[in-house]
Amino acid sequence: MTNQDILVVLPEIVIALMACFILVLDLYLPATKKKKFGYGLSLVTLMVGAGLSIVYSEPAPVYGLNGLVLMDSLSAILKVGICISTGFVLVYSRGYADARGLWKGEFFALALFGVVGMMVMTASNHLLSLYVGLELLALCLYTMVALRIDSTAASEAAMKYFVLGALASGILLYGMSLLYGLTGTLYINELSASIVRHDGSTLPRTMALILVLVGLLFKIGAVPFHMWVPDVYEGSPTSSTVYLATAPKLAGFAIILRLLADGLGSLATEWQGMLLVVSIISLALGNIIAIAQSNIKRMLAYSAIAHVGFFLLGILTGEVSGYASAMAYILIYAVVTLGAFGVILALSSKGVEADLIEDYSGLNQSHPWAAFIMLLLMFSLAGIPPTIGFYAKLSVLQAVVNAGMTWVAVVAVVLSVIGAFYYLRIVKVMYFDDLATSHPGLQFRPKQDARILLTINGLAVVVLMPWIGKLTTLCEGAIEVLF
Amino acid sequence: MLANYLPVLLFLIVASGLGVVLLVAGKLLSPHRPNEQKLSPYECGFEAFEDNRMKFDVRYYLVAILFIIFDLEIAFLFPWAVALDDIGIFGFLAMMIFLLVLVAGFIYEWMKGALEWE
Amino acid sequence: MGWIMTTWDSLPLILQLGIKIGFIVGPLIVAVAYYTLAERKVIAYMHVRVGPNRVGPRGLLQPIADVLKLMFKEMIIPSKSDKYLFLIAPVLAVTPAFAAWAVIPFSGTLVLADIDAGLLYVLALTSMSVYGVIIAGWASNSKYAFLGALRSAAQIVAYEIAMGFALVGVLMVAGSLNLNTIIQAQSGGLHQWFFLPLFPLFLVYLISGVAETNRAPFDVAEGESEIVAGFHVDYSGMGFAAFFLAEYANMLMISALTVILFLGGWNSPFDFPPFSWLPGVFWFLAKLSVVAFLFLWFRATFPRYRYDQIMRLGWKVFIPVTLIWIAVIGAFKFFTPFGFIFS
Numbered sequence: 023m024t025n026q027d028i029l030v031v032l033p034e035i036v037i038a039l040m041a042c043f044i045l046v047l048d049l050y051l052p053a054t055k056k057k058k059f060g061y062g063l064s065l066v067t068l069m070v071g072a073g074l075s076i077v078y079s080e081p082a083p084v085y086g087l088n089g090l091v092l093m094d095s096l097s098a099i100l101k102v103g104i105c106i107s108t109g110f111v112l113v114y115s116r117g118y119a120d121a122r123g124l125w126k127g128e129f130f131a132l133a134l135f136g137v138v139g140m141m142v143m144t145a146s147n148h149l150l151s152l153y154v155g156l157e158l159l160a161l162c163l164y165t166m167v168a169l170r171i172d173s174t175a176a177s178e179a180a181m182k183y184f185v186l187g188a189l190a191s192g193i194l195l196y197g198m199s200l201l202y203g204l205t206g207t208l209y210i211n212e213l214s215a216s217i218v219r220h221d222g223s224t225l226p227r228t229m230a231l232i233l234v235l236v237g238l239l240f241k242i243g244a245v246p247f248h249m250w251v252p253d254v255y256e257g258s259p260t261s262s263t264v265y266l267a268t269a270p271k272l273a274g275f276a277i278i279l280r281l282l283a284d285g286l287g288s289l290a291t292e293w294q295g296m297l298l299v300v301s302i303i304s305l306a307l308g309n310i311i312a313i314a315q316s317n318i319k320r321m322l323a324y325s326a327i328a329h330v331g332f333f334l335l336g337i338l339t340g341e342v343s344g345y346a347s348a349m350a351y352i353l354i355y356a357v358v359t360l361g362a363f364g365v366i367l368a369l370s371s372k373g374v375e376a377d378l379i380e381d382y383s384g385l386n387q388s389h390p391w392a393a394f395i396m397l398l399l400m401f402s403l404a405g406i407p408p409t410i411g412f413y414a415k416l417s418v419l420q421a422v423v424n425a426g427m428t429w430v431a432v433v434a435v436v437l438s439v440i441g442a443f444y445y446l447r448i449v450k451v452m453y454f455d456d457l458a459t460s461h462p463g464l465q466f467r468p469k470q471d472a473r474i475l476l477t478i479n480g481l482a483v484v485v486l487m488p489w490i491g492k493l494t495t496l497c498e499g500a501i502e503v504l505f
Numbered sequence: 506m507l508a509n510y511l512p513v514l515l516f517l518i519v520a521s522g523l524g525v526v527l528l529v530a531g532k533l534l535s536p537h538r539p540n541e542q543k544l545s546p547y548e549c550g551f552e553a554f555e556d557n558r559m560k561f562d563v564r565y566y567l568v569a570i571l572f573i574i575f576d577l578e579i580a581f582l583f584p585w586a587v588a589l590d591d592i593g594i595f596g597f598l599a600m601m602i603f604l605l606v607l608v609a610g611f612i613y614e615w616m617k618g619a620l621e622w623e
Numbered sequence: 624m625g626w627i628m629t630t631w632d633s634l635p636l637i638l639q640l641g642i643k644i645g646f647i648v649g650p651l652i653v654a655v656a657y658y659t660l661a662e663r664k665v666i667a668y669m670h671v672r673v674g675p676n677r678v679g680p681r682g683l684l685q686p687i688a689d690v691l692k693l694m695f696k697e698m699i700i701p702s703k704s705d706k707y708l709f710l711i712a713p714v715l716a717v718t719p720a721f722a723a724w725a726v727i728p729f730s731g732t733l734v735l736a737d738i739d740a741g742l743l744y745v746l747a748l749t750s751m752s753v754y755g756v757i758i759a760g761w762a763s764n765s766k767y768a769f770l771g772a773l774r775s776a777a778q779i780v781a782y783e784i785a786m787g788f789a790l791v792g793v794l795m796v797a798g799s800l801n802l803n804t805i806i807q808a809q810s811g812g813l814h815q816w817f818f819l820p821l822f823p824l825f826l827v828y829l830i831s832g833v834a835e836t837n838r839a840p841f842d843v844a845e846g847e848s849e850i851v852a853g854f855h856v857d858y859s860g861m862g863f864a865a866f867f868l869a870e871y872a873n874m875l876m877i878s879a880l881t882v883i884l885f886l887g888g889w890n891s892p893f894d895f896p897p898f899s900w901l902p903g904v905f906w907f908l909a910k911l912s913v914v915a916f917l918f919l920w921f922r923a924t925f926p927r928y929r930y931d932q933i934m935r936l937g938w939k940v941f942i943p944v945t946l947i948w949i950a951v952i953g954a955f956k957f958f959t960p961f962g963f964i965f966s
Contacts, residue, residue, distance in 0.1 A: 042609040049616035512640050512736040513744065516725035519644050523721060524714035524865060528698075531861025535697045544702035558764065565777055568934075572780040575942070579787035582949075583743070586794035589953070597953045604946065611942070620938040622931035 030086030030093045033074040033101060034141050040067040041134035048127025057125055061116065064130040065109055068137065072105035075141075082503050085147060089209055092147040095500035096349075100144040100276050104269045107356050108137050110475060111268065114364040115261030117469050121372035124169050124259055132169075133265060136162035140273035149198045149208045152277055156194075156241065159273065160187050163266050167258040179257025186240070186250045194237025200230035213285040231289055234281060235296055242274035244334060245304040248327045255323035260370060260377070263319060264363035267326060268356045275352045278337060283345055284504055290340045297338035298430065304331025305434060309441035318366060319377050321444060322359070325403060328441055329355050335434055336418040339425035342505060346497040347417040353493065354402075354414040361399045361479040365392055368468035368476060376464050382448060384457030389466040393452045395480030402483040404445035405438055409483045413490045567619055578607060643735055647724055655871040656686035662919050669923040690864065698860035701763060708762035713858070713865035716755030719748040720872035727879050728803045730889045730903030741802040742790065745880065749835070752873060753779045756837075759866070760854040771853025774930060775837055781937035782834040782841075788945030789828040792821050793884045795952050796965050806888030813892040818885040820964050823948050825885045827941045829917070832877035834933065836870060838918055840925035841933055878914035879907075886910050 028035070044063050048056055079098030086093065112133065119125040135158060142155030164187065168180030202208055204227055205216035217227060240247035255263050282293055308328030315321035333355070336348025369376035369385075369392065376382070386393040402411030415438060422431045468476060585592070585600050614620060631639065660675065660682065667674030675682035700706055726741040728734035738744065753776050760772020796817060797805040809816045818825040834841040837853075855866045882888060887910075889903030928936070956962040 038606075042606055046609050046612050049613065509736055509738045511636075512643070513722075513725045513738065515637070515640050516644055516647075516735065517718070517722045519641075519648060520721035521714060521718040523648065524717035527717065527861050527865050527868070528710060528713060531694060531696075531698050531864070534694050535860050536695075537697060539699070541702070543699060558769070559766070561769075561773055565773055568777045568781060571938075572784065575784040576780075576787065579784065579791065582788075582791045583794060583800070586791045587798055587800055589795050589956070590798055594957045597957055601950060601953070604950070608946065615939065620934070622934045 026084065027086040029078050030084060030091055031142075031145070032078060033071040033105075034138050034145070036074060037067055037071045037134055037141070038138045040064075040070075041131045041138065044134065045127055045131040048131075056127065057120065060127050060130045061112065061125075064112055064134060067134060068105045068109045068112075071137070071141070072102045072109075075101035075105065081499070083147075083211075090148045090151045091142065091145045092211075093145060094503060095496075096279070096504065097141075097145040097276070099349075099353075099496065099500055100272050101141050103272050103353055103356065104137055104140045104144070107268045107272070107360055108133055108265070110360050110364070110479070111261075111265045113472050113475050114264060114360070114367045114468075117467070117472060118367040118370050119259070119261040122170065122259060122261075124261060129166070129169065129261070132162045132166050136166070136265070137269070140269055143273040144276035146277070146280065147210050149201065149210065152210070152281070153191075153195060153198065155273075156277065157191060159270060160191065160241075163187075163262075163270065166262040166265060167254055169262060170259045173257075173259070175257040176259060179254045183250050183254045190237050190240035190247070193233050193240070197230050197233025197235075197237060200226060200233065204230060210280055210285040214287045217286065218288045227289070228292065231286060231292055232296070234286070235293060238274070238278055238281065239300060242271065242278070242330050243327055244300050244330045245307045245327060246300075248304070248307070251327055252320050252323040255326070256317055256320045256377075260319065260363065260367050260375070264360065264367065267322070267363060268360050271326075271330075271352055272356055275333065275349060278334075279345060279349075279501075282337065283340070287505075294338045294340055297334050298427075301331040301334035301338060302430070302433060302437075304328060304334065305437040305441075306331075309437050309444075312441065312444045315444070316379055317377050318379050318382070318448070321379065322362060325441070325445075326359070328437070329403075332415065332418060332434065332438070335422050335430065339421050339427070341421065341425055342498065342501050344418075344421035344425060345501045346494060347414075347421040349497040349501065350490075350494050351414040351418050353497075354410050354490075357479065358399055358402045358411055358483055361395065361476065361483070362403065364468075364472065364476045364479060365396045365399065368392065368472060369464045369466055371465045371467055374464065379448060379451060381464055383451045383455035385452040385464065387457050388464070391477075392466040395476060396452060397449050398480050398483050400445040400448050404442040406442065408487050410486055410490050411483065413487065417494055564622065571614065571619065574610075640735075644725075647735060648721060651721065651724060651872065651875070652868070654875060655868055656690065658871050658875065658915065659689070659867070660686045661916075662922070665916070665919045666923045669920075693860055693864040696860040698862055699857070701765065701857050703764045704857065705762040705764065708758050709857075710862075712755050712759035712762055713862050713869075714755075715758060716752060716869035717865050717872075719751035719755075720869040720876065723748040723876050724879075726802060727876075727883070728806060728888065729907050731803065731806075733904055734803065737801070737803055739799075739801045742794070742800045742805070745802075745876075746787070746790065749873070749876065750783060752835075752869065753783075755866070755869065756854050759858070763854070763857040765857050767856045768854050771856070774843055775854055778837070778841065778843070778930075778933055778937070779835055781934060782831040782941070785827050785937055785941035785945055786831045786835065788942065788949065789821075789824040789831065790884070792824040792945065792949055792952055793817060795949065795956075796821065802883055802888075806883055806890060809887040810890050810894075812890075812894040813887070816885065816887040816890070821885065821948070821952075823944050825881075827945055828885065829881055829914075831937075831941060832881060833918060833921060834937065836873045836877060836918075838870075838874065839922035840928050842927060843930045843933060874918050875911070875915060878911050878918070881914050882907060882910040886914070 040063065044060055044067075047063070048060055051059055075098050078093070079095060080093055081095050083092045083094040085091070112130070115129075116125065119129060139155045139158030139160075139162060142151060143159065146152035146155055164180055164184045167183055168176055170176040198208075201213060201217070205213055207213060207216055236247060243251040255267065258266070282297075283290075286293060305328050308324045308326070308331060312321050312324035312328065315324060329351075333348045333351045336344045336346075336351060338344070366376050369381075369389075382396075385396070398409065402409035405411045405415040419431045419434060422428075422434070581603075582600070585596065589596065634642075663685075664674040664682070675685040678684040678688045700709055723745050725736050726734070726738055726744055728737070756779070757772050757776045760768045760770075760775070763769070793805065794800065797808045799805060799808070833839075855863060858866060887906075889907040891898040891901060891903075891906050893899070952965050956965050
């Protein structure tokens with residue numbers, strides 16, 4: 023054990039200890055102080071975590087704890103992204119969760135433990151540390167979905183998520199055990215070299231690949247392993263939905279990149295074909311079924327499936343530029359989705375869930391600013407210029423075309439155009455429909471901090487446009503050192 | 506090495522055999538005169554009111570879950586304790602950190618009333 | 624004498640082992656039988672009564688009469704019970720209670736299986752006893768049995784954790800799972816026995832042992848006045864006898880373990896003559912009898928705990944105490960000059 027070992031996982035250690043501390047502190051503080059302290063401490067912890075990830079980041083991989091974890095720019099960038107997006111989640115959820123009695127120590131502790139899990143996932147160089155991180159995150163997510171104990175929808179969603187998630191974990195673990203059996207190593211950076219050395223039948227290694235892939239695809243919710251996504255997004259309290267819709271996607275990207283591109287890089291030709299099918303049917307199914315949704319959370323769930331399909335396109339190119347574009351895509355997706363759920367959370371006042379699309383009719387007349395932010399975010403999700411969402415899609419498509427898969431790019435564009443329909447329908451409902459009379463009108467009353475962040479978040483999708491090229495450069499720099 | 510365990514295996518067989526012999530002896534030596542009243546479930550002289558496989562307090566589940574957590578931890582502590590002299594201060598501190606995390610959970614369940622039986 | 628050894632050596636290994644096992648199981652059954660008599664006598668004298676005195680001189684044949692009576696009693700299998708489980712449960716109760724004795728060292732050399740994982744084996748088998756209880760309660764299909772089994776299982780698992788933690792403390796000091804090595808670590812006289820440095824753990828272990836075996840004052844699982852007899856209310860004849868046998872064998876087992884882990888096993892209390900002349904097996908049995916006597920003394924002295932009090936004691940007192948003591952042992956070992964206390 024050296025200092026380096028500690029430094030590699032310092033952000034994780036700090037956040038994990040703080041999560042324990044917040045959980046225990048919450049039990050002893052008087053009710054009036056609980057919320058303030060938990061909230062403040064969690065935000066400070068996340069900032070410290072992000073800060074430590076930057077300060078101690080190294081461009082080239084530095085291994086720690088006997089090679090269980092590593093630290094490189096990729097993990098540093100994603101760790102910062104995870105911490106910041108979780109911070110946004112906490113700020114956005116405060117009003118919503120407070121009104122529903124969910125704003126308590128457990129919420130902060132679960133969110134922070136989940137962050138630890140995600141950070142371990144991004145930093146893992148070992149199949150077991152990867153799995154432990156994944157399970158830590160998954161257990162936190164199951165619980166956060168079920169946090170609202172009086173809601174049958176939430177319980178149902180949590181049960182579904184838990185049962186299917188456990189199954190997927192089992193499949194992933196089985197795949198990992200096959201990999202171990204084939205290669206004799208659990209270190210991800212050694213897998214690639216050892217697995218091709220194995221001669222004889224390719225069946226076991228194809229089996230291992232398929233099982234690992236199924237597990238991973240389930241965790242990020244790609245078709246045909248997407249069944250849980252809509253129910254969980256819809257059923258869980260929105261404060262939990264926003265959490266599980268953003269940061270875990272970043273961690274999911276990290277493990278897919280590490281395991282597929284790095285660990286199983288020598289089998290690229292095999293998984294590229296599988297990913298191609300998965301991403302195209304994800305795009306198709308996500309975009310088409312989203313049109314039929316009347317619930318905005320469910321719609322965003324299908325949109326998430328479609329976006330996962332899109333970023334997998336970047337992965338399946340099997341090239342650095344493709345990985346970098348996928349990374350930029352997922353980072354941008356996280357920012358935009360945060361904002362979209364932030365608006366939903368801000369519009370859901372006490373006793374009112376702003377989750378039906380028809381609730382939004384005429385929002386421009388009652389709350390023009392909220393409607394405008396939503397408009398920007400929807401444009402960005404649809405990929406309409408001049409938003410960063412457009413840039414994200416463009417760079418992935420570029421990478422796909424460069425990899426010589428032009429027809430795939432064409433299909434993706436067509437499906438995205440179909441997808442644009444349902445995002446624009448929200449805009450149409452907000453701007454061109456009359457104020458809803460049959461429903462209690464939505465009130466846009468976020469807390470002050472949430473209002474400021476929401477404004478920044480909404481404007482960022484346009485304002486950041488001139489500097490967005492830097493993001494790709496950053497991502498490329500982070501990924502290049504891996505290969 | 507493994508031969509040391511042969512007596513243990515044999516002892517296990519003898520011990521289970523003892524249990525079986527007890528029951529068989531009882532069965533062979535004792536009279537067998539059943540009647541309906543005698544064979545009905547015992548309920549202090551009443552007819553049984555309802556199904557005996559009834560609902561019971563959820564806290565028993567809670568105890569079972571807590572037991573699993575702590576028992577696993579003990580299983581983790583055993584090899585650590587035996588090897589304590591070899592792993593030294595570092596091993597000790599590492600386990601104390603682990604226990605610290607566990608104690609946080611223990612305090613949590615205590616304060617949340619999972620250990621209360623009123 | 625020589626011919627005995629030659630004959631012995633010429634016997635096949637299995638037969639040798641079988642005879643050795645017989646020499647453990649046989650006396651154990653007798654000990655259990657007379658332990659029940661001792662219980663009745665001791666409690667009687669503590670109540671200023673006489674106790675059983677009709678069968679044989681001073682009632683000495685009473686246990687034999689009891690066994691004969693139980694043997695000729697009808698074994699009732701309730702009509703609604705799950706027959707197979709109902710019959711398996713007593714076997715499951717008896718087997719671990721006896722099998723655990725395979726690794727107990729009666730003296731430095733008098734041990735059937737001197738295995739390195741001895742303590743683990745004992746712990747595994749004593750944990751098994753909860754299955755007999757819970758299966759009996761479930762299979763009987765009677766409310767009293769069911770409630771008794773639930774209570775008893777919850778209690779046993781709660782105290783098993785405290786016991787496990789207490790064992791961790793012993794292991795930290797002894798550094799081995801082999802029971803003989805643990806005893807040798809305590810050689811040199813009374814002051815070397817583990818009950819001194821590990822006094823809190825010793826108390827926790829002893830009391831948890833009483834709770835583990837569902838003995839008074841922790842006998843709510845049987846609570847005659849509340850749920851008649853708990854999990855074995857529907858058993859009669861030899862089925863009942865099997866549970867009885869298991870309970871008392873378990874008590875002797877816990878006594879033996881307490882002696883081995885905390886009271887120096889077969890070591891004599893003073894390392895000079897005339898004490899060191901007496902054989903180890905004498906000291907072992909003497910200490911075992913003292914601890915076993917404590918079980919009876921507790922029963923005669925303490926009123927029964929309420930169930931919530933039992934659970935509170937287990938979870939909220941014993942577990943924190945043991946956890947703290949584990950930390951204390953380690954801290955003393957590594958950070959103070961007084962580490963020799965714990966080694």
